[in-house]
Amino acid sequence: MSTSDSGVSDIDTPSDSSVNDESSGVGLSNPQLSSDRRKLLDSINRLRNTGVQADIDLPGIVVIGGQSAGKSSLIESISGITLPRAAGTCTRCPTECRLSCSAGPWTCTVELHYLKDQTGSALGQARTIIFGDPIFDKSQVEDRIRRAQRAILSPNKPPHSFLTDDGNSPTELSFSTNYISLQISGPKVADLSFVDLPGLIASVSTKSGNEADIAMVENLVTSYISKPNCIILLTVACETDFENQGSHHLTKRHDPQGKRTIGVLTKPDRIPTGDEDNWLALIRNERDALENNWYCVKQPSSQDLKEGITWSSARAREQEFFSSKSPWAELDPVYQPYLGTPNLVQRLSSILSDLISKRLPQIQVELELAIQQTRASLELLPQPPSDDAVLEITTLVHSFTRELDQMIEGVPHADGLIQTLRPAQEEFRRNIRRTAPDFRPFESGQSAQANRLMPPDPDFLREEEGREHWPSQSLSPARVPIFVNEVLTRAENARSRELPGHYPFAVQKAYIADFTRRWADPARALCTSVHKTLSAQVTTLITNHFSAFGQGTLEDRVQVVVQAYIQELVSATKAAVLKEIQHEENGPHTLNTHYLSDYKEKFMTYYKQLRQKDRNPTLAAAIPSLNPVIDEVPPSPDPISRSPSVLVSEVLRNLSALNLSIRAEDLMKLCPRDPMEPAFNIMADVRAYFQVAYKRVADTIPATIDDELVRGVGKNILPTLMKGLGLNGPEAIRIAKDFARENPATAKKRVELEKKLERLRSASQQLFAL
Numbered sequence: 019m020s021t022s023d024s025g026v027s028d029i030d031t032p033s034d035s036s037v038n039d040e041s042s043g044v045g046l047s048n049p050q051l052s053s054d055r056r057k058l059l060d061s062i063n064r065l066r067n068t069g070v071q072a073d074i075d076l077p078g079i080v081v082i083g084g085q086s087a088g089k090s091s092l093i094e095s096i097s098g099i100t101l102p103r104a105a106g107t108c109t110r111c112p113t114e115c116r117l118s119c120s121a122g123p124w125t126c127t128v129e130l131h132y133l134k135d136q137t138g139s140a141l142g143q144a145r146t147i148i149f150g151d152p153i154f155d156k157s158q159v160e161d162r163i164r165r166a167q168r169a170i171l172s173p174n175k176p177p178h179s180f181l182t183d184d185g186n187s188p189t190e191l192s193f194s195t196n197y198i199s200l201q202i203s204g205p206k207v208a209d210l211s212f213v214d215l216p217g218l219i220a221s222v223s224t225k226s227g228n229e230a231d232i233a234m235v236e237n238l239v240t241s242y243i244s245k246p247n248c249i250i251l252l253t254v255a256c257e258t259d260f261e262n263q264g265s266h267h268l269t270k271r272h273d274p275q276g277k278r279t280i281g282v283l284t285k286p287d288r289i290p291t292g293d294e295d296n297w298l299a300l301i302r303n304e305r306d307a308l309e310n311n312w313y314c315v316k317q318p319s320s321q322d323l324k325e326g327i328t329w330s331s332a333r334a335r336e337q338e339f340f341s342s343k344s345p346w347a348e349l350d351p352v353y354q355p356y357l358g359t360p361n362l363v364q365r366l367s368s369i370l371s372d373l374i375s376k377r378l379p380q381i382q383v384e385l386e387l388a389i390q391q392t393r394a395s396l397e398l399l400p401q402p403p404s405d406d407a408v409l410e411i412t413t414l415v416h417s418f419t420r421e422l423d424q425m426i427e428g429v430p431h432a433d434g435l436i437q438t439l440r441p442a443q444e445e446f447r448r449n450i451r452r453t454a455p456d457f458r459p460f461e462s463g464q465s466a467q468a469n470r471l472m473p474p475d476p477d478f479l480r481e482e483e484g485r486e487h488w489p490s491q492s493l494s495p496a497r498v499p500i501f502v503n504e505v506l507t508r509a510e511n512a513r514s515r516e517l518p519g520h521y522p523f524a525v526q527k528a529y530i531a532d533f534t535r536r537w538a539d540p541a542r543a544l545c546t547s548v549h550k551t552l553s554a555q556v557t558t559l560i561t562n563h564f565s566a567f568g569q570g571t572l573e574d575r576v577q578v579v580v581q582a583y584i585q586e587l588v589s590a591t592k593a594a595v596l597k598e599i600q601h602e603e604n605g606p607h608t609l610n611t612h613y614l615s616d617y618k619e620k621f622m623t624y625y626k627q628l629r630q631k632d633r634n635p636t637l638a639a640a641i642p643s644l645n646p647v648i649d650e651v652p653p654s655p656d657p658i659s660r661s662p663s664v665l666v667s668e669v670l671r672n673l674s675a676l677n678l679s680i681r682a683e684d685l686m687k688l689c690p691r692d693p694m695e696p697a698f699n700i701m702a703d704v705r706a707y708f709q710v711a712y713k714r715v716a717d718t719i720p721a722t723i724d725d726e727l728v729r730g731v732g733k734n735i736l737p738t739l740m741k742g743l744g745l746n747g748p749e750a751i752r753i754a755k756d757f758a759r760e761n762p763a764t765a766k767k768r769v770e771l772e773k774k775l776e777r778l779r780s781a782s783q784q785l786f787a788l
Contacts, residue, residue: 058371058374058375058378059370059371059374060118060119061374061378061784061785062076062077062078062211062374063116063117063118063211064784065381065781065784065785066116066211068777068780068781068784069777070385070777070778070780070781072774072777073388073774073777073778074381074384074385074388074778074781075245075246075247075248076247076377076381077247077248077249077370077373077374077377078211078212078213078247078248078249079211079212079213079248079249079251079366079370080212080213080215080242080243080248080249080250080251081093081212081213081214081215081251081253082215082217082218082239082242082243082250082251082252082253082265082268082269083217083218083252083253083254083255083263083265083284084217084218084219084220084255084258084263084264084265085108085216085217085218085219085220086108086217086255087217087253087254087255087263087265087284088253088255088282088284088285088315088317089109089214089217089253090108090109090214091284091317091318092251092253092282092284092315092317092359093113093115093212093214094317095315095317095329095332095359095363096115096212096363096366097115097117097200097202098156098207098329099115099126099156099159099160099200099202100156100157100159100160100323101113101160101163101214102160102161102163102164102167108216108217109167109214109215109216109217110167110170110171110192110193110194110216111167111170111171111193111194111195111196111197111198111216112195112197112198112213112214112215112216112238112242113163113167113197113198113200113213113214114131114197114198114199114200114211114212114213115200115202115211115212115213115214116199116200116201116202116211117202117203117207117211118201118202118203118207119203119204119205119206119207120203120204120205120207121205122203122204122205123154123204124154124156124202124203124204124205124206124207125152125153125154125201125202125203125204126152126153126154126156126159126162126200126201126202127148127152127153127200127201128148128149128150128153128162128163128166128198128199128200128201129146129147129148129149129198129199129200129201130146130147130149130166130169130170130177130196130198130199131145131146131196131197131198131199132145132146132147132173132196133195133196133197134194134195134196135173136173136174146199147177149162149165149166149169149177149178149181149198150162150165150178150181159200163198163200164185165180165181165183165185166180166198167198168180168183168185168189170194170196170197170198171189171190171191171192171193171194172187172189172190172191173190173191173194173196174190175190192228192231193216193231193234193235193238195234195238195241197213212251213242215238215239215242216235216238216239217235217265218235218236218239218264218265218268219231219232219235220232220262220264236264236268239265239268240268240272243268243269243272243273244272246278247278247373247377248278249278249279249280249366249369249370249373250269250273250278250279250280251280251282251366252265252266252269252279252280252281252282253265253282253284254266254281254282254283254284255283255284255285255288256283256284256285256286256288256289256297256314257285257288257289257290260296260297260300266306275309276306276307276308276309276310277309278309278310279308279309279310280308280310280311280312280313280362280365280366280369281300281306281308281311281312281313282312282313282314282315282362283297283300283301283312283313283314283315284314284315284317285316285317286314286315286316286339286346287316287339287343294344294345295345297314298345298349300312301313301314301349301353301356301357302350302353310365310369311356311365312356313356313357313361313362313365314340314346314356314357314358315336315357315358315359315362316335316336316339316340316358316359317332317336317359318332318335322335333358333359333360336358336359337358340354340357340358378785381781381785382782382785385778385781385782385785386782388774388778389775389778389779389782392771392774392775392778393775395771396768396771396772396775399764399767399768399771400566400567400568400760400761400764401566402760402765402768403568403755403758403759403760404758407751407754407755407757407758408745408750408751408754410567410754410758411567411572411743411745411754411757411758412740412745414563414564414567414572415576415736415739415740415743415745416736417563418559418560418563418564418576418739419732419735419736419739421559421563422556422559422731422732422735423732425555425559426728426729426731426732435551435552435555435728438551438555439547439548439551439552439728442544442547442548442551443544443720445544446540446541446543446544446716446719446720447716449540449543450537450540450712450715450716451712451716452497453533453536453537453712454475454497454533454705454708454712455497455500455529455532455533455704455705455708456497456498456499456500457499457500457502457505457625457701457704457705458499458500458501458502459502459625459626459628459629459632459694459698459701460501460502460628460629460632461501461502461503461694462501462503462504463503476620476621476624478620478624479709500529500701502625502629502694502697502698502701503694503697505525505697505700505701506693506694506696506697508525508528509521509525509696509697509700512524512525512528519696521696521700525700526606526700526703526704526707527605527606529700529704530605530606530704530707530708530711531603531605533708534599534602534603534711535603537599537602537603537715538596538599541595541596541598541599541719542592542595542596544595544719544720544723545588545591545592545595545723545727548723548727548728549584549588549727552584552727552728552731553581553584556580556581556584556731557577557581560573560576560577560580561573564576567757567758568757568758568759568760568761569759569760569761569762569764570761571756571757571759572743572757572758575742575743575757576739576743578742579738579739579742579743580731580735580738580739582742583731583734583735583738583742584727584731587726587727587730587731588727590726590730591722591723591726591727591730594722594726595719595722595723595726598715598718598719598722599715599719602711602715606707606711608707608710608711608714610710613709613710614706614707614710615706616706617705617706617709617710618702618703618705618706619702620706621701621702621705621706622698622699622702625698625701625702626692626698629692629694629698633692743757
């Protein structure tokens with residue numbers, strides 16, 4: 019046979035020799051077993067003593083079957099003890115038998131193991147109660163088990179009260195997942211652990227039964243047999259139809275290939291006449307085949323037990339039954355080793371020891387991995403509270419403020435605070451730039467052709483600021499054009515006592531006010547955006563520094579204090595920003611006369627050139643082409659064929675001969691005076707001032723926000739935090755202890771992990787000691 023996934027491998031076929039002499043030991047306590055096998059059983063028993071079975075799947079034996087399937091009798095034949103058999107005392111909770119060989123007298127200690135509390139909720143750590151004094155007389159075990167089971171089924175009553183009660187009080191539960199553990203030791207006791215589980219329920223009584231018990235018992239059995247290193251002893255009573263026994267179907271579900279199941283047929287003396295062949299087919303492994311075969315045992319009857327039959331006498335009568343009763347006596351000799359309790363016990367011992375032998379190296383690997391994982395889980399937990407909570411919190415606060423200062427000053431990362439704020443600052447600059455007045459040097463009634471001559475903005479501005487920083491016209495809101503005749507009309511309407519040809523400065527101020535009053539909203543938006551980004555990064559920083567401390571109240575308090583402080587700074591920053599905008603709205607002002615004059619000249623030239631291109635397109639087109647080559651253009655003999663550029667060149671040459679140094683652009687001055695000339699002056703004034711003021715605001719507003727809000731957070735954050743947390747006052751120690759109080763769930767988790775690590779280390783040491 020091949021090795022199964024669970025580690026239960028092919029075992030030699032059992033021999034004909036059986037253990038029949040009681041003097042050789044009860045069940046698996048047979049001293050004839052090899053010393054190697056006993057060492058293997060000892061090793062698993064020592065591992066179980068560490069409690070590591072809660073973390074690692076250890077090889078073990080589980081006995082399952084339907085109610086009254088003969089499980090208890092089978093357990094008695096293996097353990098050598100007597101289980102309760104009176105009415106109403108069938109197995110209603112798991113009963114673990116932990117057998118160990120010792121040189122001392124035979125002893126049995128009964129323990130109650132609670133995995134769930136009174137409400138049925140799982141306990142974080144199993145609770146164990148020693149139930150009564152150790153037992154030295156085997157005859158007392160049955161009564162102690164009966165009382166222990168009643169204690170398990172009555173979780174709201176003191177367990178020890180059941181040691182002396184009359185046994186007539188009803189129990190609270192019909193079944194329980196909490197279990198009884200029998201610690202049995204003695205010179206002829208096996209080193210073995212196995213569990214007797216409640217029998218599967220087919221149906222319940224309508225008067226006293228509970229339908230929920232059916233599912234509960236099935237789930238309980240499943241929790242054991244689903245483990246890959248569990249050897250399943252499947253007991254099947256021959257007095258009941260095989261196909262109707264639910265334990266067989268449940269076993270097939272979790273061990274479909276029969277790799278780790280040993281079938282045990284009980285009560286063979288009650289097989290209905292004519293059904294013998296159906297049961298013999300199982301023994302021959304001809305149907306529902308199992309890798310480790312089916313066995314058949316004959317346990318003492320109720321009358322035999324009342325008469326006090328001994329273990330050796332029971333085995334002798336069992337052997338007589340199989341050797342004299344049909345059809346067992348006629349069974350082929352090759353199948354005779356599958357009959358009788360001694361053969362089953364010997365086979366069971368062989369399978370378990372082989373499984374342990376193959377499982378031990380895997381257990382060592384799993385233990386080391388579990389130790390590493392448990393250590394890692396412990397490291398992920400917050401540090402436990404220190405004795406000096408004030409010092410610990412103060413250290414955290416200083417660490418936080420240092421990193422906050424670094425964040426404010428700027429870090430070389432793409433997701434740094436300064437880098438994250440930059441897009442909002444650029445958007446603010448573009449929004450201010452979009453408020454530039456859109457002056458047009460054409461009359462509003464002119465054709466669309468004239469307006470098409472107007473580029474979105476002068477080239478000198480694009481070259482000056484860089485095209486990559488220029489607002490995209492496709493993304494900019496449509497600007498309302500202001501035509502030159504509208505500017506002149508507004509200027510004329512503003513004249514009062516001025517001399518003819520002179521216009522009040524109020525016209526320029528009015529146009530300037532039109533765009534400065536639109537700067538407050540972008541400034542507020544920038545302030546809001548910076549506040550949002552700053553708060554988000556500070557919140558993350560607070561979480562990084564304080565979230566692992568205590569129950570989270572310190573982090574919450576720091577968040578409240580810091581965010582309140584930031585909110586105060588936001589209010590002050592908005593006031594400072596709006597004050598800057600108010601300065602702009604109060605009227606034009608600048609000491610930057612050089613740039614103002616330079617821009618005015620550039621815009622005046624720009625507007626006039628566009629105007630002349632519209633009014634004198636021929637001359638305007640000729641002038642730009644002459645400047646580079648004006649001295650290289652030869653005179654043409656044919657005045658009719660001469661182009662405008664040649665004509666202009668000759669004019670400039672002749673003027674030069676008269677010692678008049680005139681540029682080509684100056685020829686435009688010979689054109690008739692443009693009646694819109696005063697409007698050009700106003701347009702150039704306003705547009706030049708916009709450039710100066712726009713650049714000033716694009717710098718001062720972000721700088722104000724940076725100084726008042728961003729840098730402001732770091733200026734007084736340390737004293738603000740110390741005061742807000744109450745660490746400077748007389749109640750500092752009490753407050754710090756409250757902050758440091760550990761989350762109960764975290765403390766519980768730490769205790770669980772520490773206990774688990776202790777179990778794992780102890781188990782690992784036991785393995786190394788082998």
